[in-house]
Amino acid sequence: MQRTMEKIAVWTGHLARLALWAAGIGLVLMTVLIAAQVVWRYVLNDSIVWTEPASVMIMGWFIFLGAAVGIREGYHLSFDVLLYLLPLRAKLVLFSISDIAVTAFGAGMIWYGWQLAARTAGNMLPSLGISGAFDFAPIVAGGVLIVLFSIERVFRRAAGLPTARFGDDPGPA
Amino acid sequence: ETTLRSSDTHPDGYPTVAAVAEMGRLLEERTGGRLCIEVFHSAQLGEEKDTIEQTQFGVIDMNRVSLGPFNNIIEETQIPSLPYIFRSTAHMHTVMDGPVGQQILDAFTDHDLVGLAFYDGGSRSFYNSERPIRSIEDLAGMKFRVMQSDMFVDMVSALGANATPMPYGEVYSSIQTGVIDGAENNWPSYDSSGHFEVAPYYTLDQHLIVPEVLVMAKSTFDGLSAEDQEIVRQAAKDSVPVMRELWAAREAESEARVRAAGVEIIADIDKTPFIEAMVPVYQKYVTSPVLQQMVADIQATQ
Amino acid sequence: MELYVLFGSFVVLLLIGTPVAFCLGISSFATIVYLDLPPVVVFQRLNSGVSVFALMAIPFFIYAGDLMVRGDIARRLVALASGFVGHLRGGLGQVNVLSSVMFGGVSGSAAADASAVGGLMVPQMKERGYDVDYAVNITVVSSIIALLLPPSHNMIIYSIAAGGRISIADLFTAGIIPGFLLALLLMLTAWWVAKRKDYPVQPFQGFRMIGTLFVSAAPGLILVAIIFGGVRSGIFTASESSNIAVVYALLVTFFVYRSLSWHDFKEATFAAVRTTAMVLLVIGCAASFGWLLAYTKVPASMVALLQNVSDNPIVILLLLNLILLILGTFMDMSPLIVITTPIFLPVATAFGVDPVHFGVILILNLGIGLCTPPVGAVLFVGCAVGRIPVWDAVRTIWPFYGAAFFTLMLVTYIPALSLWLPALFR
Ligand code: NA
Ligand code: NA
Numbered sequence: 001m002q003r004t005m006e007k008i009a010v011w012t013g014h015l016a017r018l019a020l021w022a023a024g025i026g027l028v029l030m031t032v033l034i035a036a037q038v039v040w041r042y043v044l045n046d047s048i049v050w051t052e053p054a055s056v057m058i059m060g061w062f063i064f065l066g067a068a069v070g071i072r073e074g075y076h077l078s079f080d081v082l083l084y085l086l087p088l089r090a091k092l093v094l095f096s097i098s099d100i101a102v103t104a105f106g107a108g109m110i111w112y113g114w115q116l117a118a119r120t121a122g123n124m125l126p127s128l129g130i131s132g133a134f135d136f137a138p139i140v141a142g143g144v145l146i147v148l149f150s151i152e153r154v155f156r157r158a159a160g161l162p163t164a165r166f167g168d169d170p171g172p173a
Numbered sequence: 174e175t176t177l178r179s180s181d182t183h184p185d186g187y188p189t190v191a192a193v194a195e196m197g198r199l200l201e202e203r204t205g206g207r208l209c210i211e212v213f214h215s216a217q218l219g220e221e222k223d224t225i226e227q228t229q230f231g232v233i234d235m236n237r238v239s240l241g242p243f244n245n246i247i248e249e250t251q252i253p254s255l256p257y258i259f260r261s262t263a264h265m266h267t268v269m270d271g272p273v274g275q276q277i278l279d280a281f282t283d284h285d286l287v288g289l290a291f292y293d294g295g296s297r298s299f300y301n302s303e304r305p306i307r308s309i310e311d312l313a314g315m316k317f318r319v320m321q322s323d324m325f326v327d328m329v330s331a332l333g334a335n336a337t338p339m340p341y342g343e344v345y346s347s348i349q350t351g352v353i354d355g356a357e358n359n360w361p362s363y364d365s366s367g368h369f370e371v372a373p374y375y376t377l378d379q380h381l382i383v384p385e386v387l388v389m390a391k392s393t394f395d396g397l398s399a400e401d402q403e404i405v406r407q408a409a410k411d412s413v414p415v416m417r418e419l420w421a422a423r424e425a426e427s428e429a430r431v432r433a434a435g436v437e438i439i440a441d442i443d444k445t446p447f448i449e450a451m452v453p454v455y456q457k458y459v460t461s462p463v464l465q466q467m468v469a470d471i472q473a474t475q
Numbered sequence: 476m477e478l479y480v481l482f483g484s485f486v487v488l489l490l491i492g493t494p495v496a497f498c499l500g501i502s503s504f505a506t507i508v509y510l511d512l513p514p515v516v517v518f519q520r521l522n523s524g525v526s527v528f529a530l531m532a533i534p535f536f537i538y539a540g541d542l543m544v545r546g547d548i549a550r551r552l553v554a555l556a557s558g559f560v561g562h563l564r565g566g567l568g569q570v571n572v573l574s575s576v577m578f579g580g581v582s583g584s585a586a587a588d589a590s591a592v593g594g595l596m597v598p599q600m601k602e603r604g605y606d607v608d609y610a611v612n613i614t615v616v617s618s619i620i621a622l623l624l625p626p627s628h629n630m631i632i633y634s635i636a637a638g639g640r641i642s643i644a645d646l647f648t649a650g651i652i653p654g655f656l657l658a659l660l661l662m663l664t665a666w667w668v669a670k671r672k673d674y675p676v677q678p679f680q681g682f683r684m685i686g687t688l689f690v691s692a693a694p695g696l697i698l699v700a701i702i703f704g705g706v707r708s709g710i711f712t713a714s715e716s717s718n719i720a721v722v723y724a725l726l727v728t729f730f731v732y733r734s735l736s737w738h739d740f741k742e743a744t745f746a747a748v749r750t751t752a753m754v755l756l757v758i759g760c761a762a763s764f765g766w767l768l769a770y771t772k773v774p775a776s777m778v779a780l781l782q783n784v785s786d787n788p789i790v791i792l793l794l795l796n797l798i799l800l801i802l803g804t805f806m807d808m809s810p811l812i813v814i815t816t817p818i819f820l821p822v823a824t825a826f827g828v829d830p831v832h833f834g835v836i837l838i839l840n841l842g843i844g845l846c847t848p849p850v851g852a853v854l855f856v857g858c859a860v861g862r863i864p865v866w867d868a869v870r871t872i873w874p875f876y877g878a879a880f881f882t883l884m885l886v887t888y889i890p891a892l893s894l895w896l897p898a899l900f901r
Contacts, residue, residue, distance in 0.1 A: 023752065024744045024745055047337045052321075056527070056531070059526070063525050066748045066749060066752025070756075078494045102494070105500050105501050116515060116518065122246075124245050135526070139518060165492070218766060223523050339712075340712065343712055350710055
């Protein structure tokens with residue numbers, strides 16, 4: 001079990017890295033787009049109408065991708081104080097319950113995000129000229145990764161492997 | 174006893190909020206308290222785009238919204254949003270109370286909504302910080318803030334000016350600092366935003382006279398008895414004159430305040446060149462035979 | 476009953492260690508299922524909660540802060556502060572506070588301030604014979620200043636939580652006097668504690684040296700002017716000025732200071748992605764939670780409840796402050812802003828408190844919460860920087876808490892401290 005999970009971890013690690021890079025590129029792209037909008041407005045005395053909706057869409061991508069990576073790396077804000085009072089075994093059971101609840105929420109992101117996309121697929125997004133379904137692509141993609149990474153946590157714990165938690169490493173704040 | 178939840182983005186006491194509350198009072202009276210309405214004002218349940226979806230899902234029962242968010246969903250709603258389509262507020266009232274208005278209300282049914290009534294949204298005109306605009310030539314090269322909509326951008330371009338979409342809250346300081354020359358809005362907003370302080374030339378060209386709409390969730394409506402459905406429709410219709418009265422009073426109040434502040438109002442302009450400039454805009458947006466027929470019907474309405 | 480489901484599941488999930496964002500999302504999900512409404516609304520709110528253009532200022536200000544820490548801008552600001560006040564009693568403590576004022580003017584994050592200023596100051600203070608707990612205490616509490624001075628992304632979160640109808644420029648301006656007041660009181664406290672402990676005094680570096688340090692730090696200070704001047708004059712929106720902050724920080728660190736390597740750039744970008752995703756997911760999930768609060772009419776009931784308790788605004792404000800301080804001790808700032816604003820802002824306005832004034836009270840109050848155990852992100856960062864247990868820091872932190880609390884009371888009961896400056900600009 002441990003060996004299998006370690007092999008899987010290599011792949012999910014690549015996936016998380018990929019998502020993090022995509023999110024990072026999104027942040028840089030968003031910086032460039034808004035900078036271009038500012039330059040166009042003040043220097044070239046003209047306005048670009050699509051930079052704003054496009055940036056908002058990119059922001060959706062990096063929030064949901066970044067949030068999914070946060071599940072795997074354990075950097076989400078959480079409240080572990082009362083758990084210090086419990087024995088390790090009980091704590092691990094509670095963590096797994098928590099991960100299963102997050103999995104359910106991730107599944108909701110996929111299922112209902114898909115429904116929203118289907119409902120708005122026929123609408124055109126103003127200024128972008130693409131289908132309204134694209135609005136909900138980030139939530140579905142983020143949901144898929146959240147489900148994957150949360151299930152991985154449950155199985156790793158069952159196999160006796162560590163899972164990252166908020167507060168393990170203060171990291172860059 | 175059923176409480177209908179109704180959403181509105183305007184604050185408590187605003188004419189639309191008061192009109193829906195009045196409709197609730199009528200409902201309560203006519204159903205002996207079986208039906209009543211609770212208005213969630215000030216966008217408590219979300220902005221218009223979201224609350225429209227929520228109404229379609231049947232999570233909220235009623236919604237007072239602008240036509241703008243429907244333009245990409247229901248083509249008939251584009252018609253009242255066309256620039257210079259209505260000659261005056263009275264013309265708009267006649268059209269929306271008539272067969273064209275009913276045709277638009279009926280179009281909501283295919284989208285899980287029931288169109289109940291049209292409310293006033295005021296008439297929008299240009300104001301600026303530079304000079305009085307008396308003819309279309311005066312608009313040349315000026316920069317105006319418009320709402321984020323392709324059609325409004327095209328309208329301003331067709332008039333020979335530049336359109337700059339920006340959030341409403343940024344407009345005041347942008348006019349003040351000369352980032353834009355002006356904006357366009359109705360009397361109450363021109364007054365409440367304080368824009369008249371920095372843009373004291375107001376030209377009443379009334380390019381947009383767009384009504385707002387009161388819709389009900391189809392699932393809620395279908396859940397009512399035939400008798401109650403009729404009561405709901407009638408109460409909505411009966412709230413319209415109340416709303417128009419409140420709106421007119423508010424408009425007059427704002428107009429008086431703005432005039433007292435010494436703003437230059439340019440009222441008697443020849444609108445013909447403005448209307449003629451809209452030909453390419455109409456060509457671009459009035460595409461289907463249904464829409465072309467609606468435009469012809471409106472123009473023929475006296 | 477639905478409120479028991481909403482708050483009950485929220486608290487249970489919080490206690491078993493579920494991330495706060497998901498506590499909000501899952502409890503909303505559970506409640507909407509309980510109410511037999513379509514759950515799709517929860518995810519619609521989540522999506523539209525983060526699809527707001529004004530929110531874009533948050534990733535940009537966070538990103539700019541990360542770039543400034545890694546690209547030497549923060550260090551030069553600290554050096555300048557040292558030239559100004561290093562020779563006063565408790566000199567390095569004073570430098571620490573003044574650095575937070577300067578760094579706070581370019582970054583809106585208390586945690587970034589504590590790690591940047593603390594990382595530079597605490598080792599120096601240790602070396603010069605200051606107690607580590609004193610160094611950590613002052614690092615931690617003075618970081619609240621960064622939340623009050625523009626640009627503070629928490630002010631933007633508040634404005635959005637309040638429905639986007641409160642001017643960000645006014646909020647930014649309103650925080651300035653309270654921010655400086657807090658700085659002043661903390662410097663007095665630092666001086667008083669230093670005197671009692673007889674900490675060393677270092678010689679004045681001379682005006683020529685201050686001039687040199689000023690030139691070296693000038694690009695950072697210019698950024699303060701660009702951000703505040705841009706937003707206040709309306710030339711830029713808050714989102715645009717945050718973007719300019721990023722571009723400017725990149726230009727200065729790449730081309731002027733030549734201090735930012737490709738590796739630093741990459742790490743700053745990833746750090747900003749992580750922090751932003753964490754904060755904005757909370758905001759998105761809180762949009763669902765807030766929708767259910769409105770749907771079940773919690774804000775209205777809260778107003779009615781508190782109106783029953785007292786009709787005196789002074790009592791109500793004290794009560795709100797106490798509730799917020801208690802919540803702040805065990806929850807983080809951004810989730811608390813988004814959860815409590817829709818509930819408490821209607822209460823405050825019902826008692827005649829200006830929304831801008833309430834925003835400043837809220838930010839300062841929750842800022843104090845960041846410095847208190849058991850959950851205080853800034854306290855943790857400070858202790859990590861000083862490598863001391865939380866308990867060691869908290870034992871001697873009381874004078875600094877006292878100064879912050881006193882500022883909170885002044886800000887709460889003297890509205891002019893917050894409202895005078897914005898009115899002057901308007
Ligand atoms: Na700041
Ligand atoms: Na500090």
